Amino acid sequence: MKPNKQDQNELIGLLMKEYQGNESELKIVTEFQNEYASSRAVWWYTRDSFVYRLVNKALRVRNVEMIFLMRNIIRNVYEQLRANQFKKRAVVYRGQMMSEIEMKTLRKSIGNIISLNSFLSTSLNRRVAETFLRQSVVSCSSDDHVGVIFEIEADPRVICDVNGDNRRPFAQIDELSYYGDEAEILFMVGSIFRLGSIRQDDSLGDMRIWTIRMRLCRDDENDLKTLYDHMKNKITRAEMNLMSLGLTMWKMGKFDLAEKYYRQFLTELPSNDPSLSKLYQRFGLVANSKGEYDRSLEWYEKSLEIMMKTRPSDYVNIGNTHNNIGGVHRNKGDSLRALESYNRALSLFKEANDENHPNMASFYGNIGGVYSAEKKYLEALDLYEKSLAIQKKYLPTDHPDLGLSYNNIGTVHDLLNDYDLALDYYERSLKIRLKSLPSQHPDIATSYRNMGLVYEDKSELEQALTLMNKSKIIYKVALPVNHPYLLLIKNDIRRVEDKTKREK
Template sequence: MLNEKNVQQSNEQIVQSSASIRERYRFNVENFVLVWLGRPIEDAEEKELQRIINDIYTFFNIDDCIQFISTIKHEKIFIIISELFDEQNILQLHSYVQVESIFILNLDKETQQQKINYYRKVQGIFTNIESMNAVLKDSISQADRNMIGFEFAQNQTTTSVELKNKQESSFMYTQIIKNIILQMTDTDMNDMLVYCRTIYEGNVSELKKIGDFEREYCAENSIEWYTRDSFLYRMLNKALRTLEIDAIYAMRVVIRHLDQQLRSLAQQSELTLPSVLFRGLSMPNDTFERFASNVGGLVSISNFLSTTGDHNVARMFASGNEEITAVFMCIHLDSTMNLDIAVASTDTQSTFEGAESEFLFSMGTVFRMLSVEQIEKGLWQVELELTSDADPQMKKLSNFIQRNIYDPNGPLLMLGHLMSHMNEKEKANEFYKKALERIKDAKQNAIALNHMGKLHYEMKKYDQALEYCEKAVDCIQVEHYHEDSFVSECYDNIGNIYASQDNLDMSLDYYKRSLDIQLSLSPVDQNKIAEGYKNIAYILSQQEKDDEALIYYHRALDILLVILPSLHTDITFTYYFIALSLQTLGRKEEAYCYADKIVDQSFPSNQRNTEEYHKAVQQAHKALDESKLISIYIGDLNMYEKEDGHVIPWKDQNEDKKEIQTSHDACLPTTSTDRYFETCDRPSKYVIQVKQAL
């Protein structure tokens, strides 16, 4: 343990509590944090260190320090052990992958030098802070080159569906955020400046740079500012790497300017891009394993990516050890492809003045993985190819964005939709509010209010949800859009809210109003009419009017059998509700017939005379008798491979809990199907949590 013999202050004065550390840590916007372990840090020392790293945490015993280190997930840690040396402490700290480097500040350098030779992360023993800071700054610069955000869309041979879906979600969010940010047109930098000054409060050096930025920045010098050693580069790369939406939104204007300037440079340049660009880096072993398993798939780099046309320069930056893999990336550019990609030489704009023959790619650029090969001991070569929007996987991604996130009423609403998809409800609410502040058109205002109503409904804040949806209707009716399909949607949402409050009469009234509007429109939307019938049927069944409910369920089914593929999950769920109503009415044999139809959805016609099929039918009948969800016959769909909503049977039927999600209409309002089951916190039309598996 470190000796605290000269420390007189109480623990309350000198040691940050775990709670306060976590609270402060939430606002870290850089890739690195600095830990000072030992004697109290002096004000002058802290100011000097803040010129290099903004966030500094002080600890006076190793246990508190290690507790903090274990909470760090997205940053690298630089540690300064001040004044006193204990080899056991070094050994403990050295074992954490989060720890990038250790510096020892000790006047007794000679007697301790031999003891540190065995520790790779220890950068040396320093007798003064000035000499240490020079090495610290260089170490951070080297480490920063390796802080890159990689997101993967796995190739089709990936064996783990769960891993594939998780990775493709992150990949998708990166692309959606890019898509939204680049659509924005505002030029207001004030909220960015406020955000930066709040983050860097007390950091004299960075606050001065923020002031310089406010006076000097313009769209034409965005690349120059990005390549400076300042808050902008550090904040932007961290935010993009970790998809920190608050910081990304604050810096949206700069992001757009960087992308535009890269495109402008590419158009103005008389030089063609090289056929191959290079990047050398030290990649965490777990990230490299994802690379190696994704040959043939796509990889998105969420940051702005710096590359070079100089093979030798890139090789200099590829190094490895037991925690990281040396990687040499070769990026192939096909000059015959019509690539709408923001990439250009920045030699004339960068503060480095062409020292590295730099080419900069815009955020979220997507590459196809061609190969991963070991070219010499300890060095792996990764071959990548720049993709275009014509790539089949990218087309499917674009279709998903168009179907689920795109909103013609503006990018702020789209950010709200995205945050809601990511289960960031409070952030979604903030973006919807920002949209409301900027909207002047009455109908767009109503649309934003309706989205806020749906969001609060998902948050189970029903009174607020009702208030927003009613305001949306009032807004739209002032403009005399009484027969508009949007009013029908608002009525549906109000019906949902009343149903959740067990006010069934009011719910039924609004569902009928919604359906009346849908039936009066030309052309009619058969899918929405079927949904209206199901909503009304559900309420009638809750009112124990199952005879009437069956009439509406059958009307819905008649439509769905015409407009949807026969194995679609909407049809499967409708079979299920019909079976429940028939069971309630005591018409057991008819109910069993519909339970059989549900089972049929999961068995091809040539397998319906097998022992497995007959066993499944018996299980379905038993489940219906016990009012359990016939869960094992409702599938889990992948958004890329099964966009038609077909049912896929679960392979594992013995789990206690399952989540089910279809890709079909993922952003539509919650419907009667959702209300019957316990809904998850994710805003998908058919996301249901099954508590009772067979």
């Protein structure tokens, strides 16, 4: 997305507030406001100022709001790196302190892929890396940190496509940098490396240090590439705007942020804009996910009203809206109205002779959910299997929708008292969700809760409590305090704790 004046003003306003009373920083903020240019992005990023501190922190902790406001700088740095792509194989170094916990994780990951969610600054000169490490040792007050030198082999030939272009370039930035004498090589956000070895075979003065050897990888060495490309293609088919950003936030489980971007987009649209029906539908998705069911229905009805007036033959979007409305009724416990809406969606696709449409998977899955609630378990299982078969035709093996289908099938087996089979499907679902969703996504919490319920049924109460507490931790971060799911998990934990006490 291209930057606009509103975002730039919001960023400067945040910076002025952040550094209120700090004259030296405010002076740099004013200089940035008046003099920033895309041709000096790397210069600004490498300068000791708020730019690299805020960009790095936002990327590291995935602060989407700050990444969004600073996207222009990130993109400009990318463009400068791409224009100055390093042309030959290089071995580069980086010195830093690392916690024992991080080191333990890395030592378990030898041979695996590592993707970095921030820029990576390195040097062609090992002595520069050692100097930075010495400085880090002096400033590090913690006892549980160790000194490491990253030794990275980077060959531009393995990462460029057939046109010689690279989505994650690396470049020597001496002539672009604020500091021009460090033989610095800067890698783009999202660069992928294979971890080769970790050895404590060097010393730096009195200190023993670890050497971590890595190699820059091609995109196709990443086992999530198929899923990544599938998701990216679905997003980039649409226009890059606040609505597509909001949908990505919703899929990541960041419901408040999705709503914020939708509201911002709403203020930019005229009252007769054709995008309104889709935007109202997105508001409905968010409200439903937040447990605001009546509000969700209002948004869906507004969306449907516009579509019936302007695009009455658009069976795909009209059918999807009926399907979504059914989901809200189901969440409200009204199975009859839910089934009515789902069947309406189903019949629209059948009338259009589009029974192999990928959306049919969702319809079958949702109707299966109603049958499951009505204790028609075999009918539910049949529909869930139908849904899964369609998804396997269209989706990569690690897609979250497959995780949902495995979860649904597991639920039916649990209700049929096939506990081991239920756990098998829940574990398949959890494996996909852990791989393809953010770590605090509510769907992951749902998997933990469902597995906990099975262990409760099996009278393995300690294991049940462990899983339910994992679920609660995620729900508390991801959902509003009064969300029904949060209330359910608290009741589950209380019930299992009471059973545990009685057993003692």
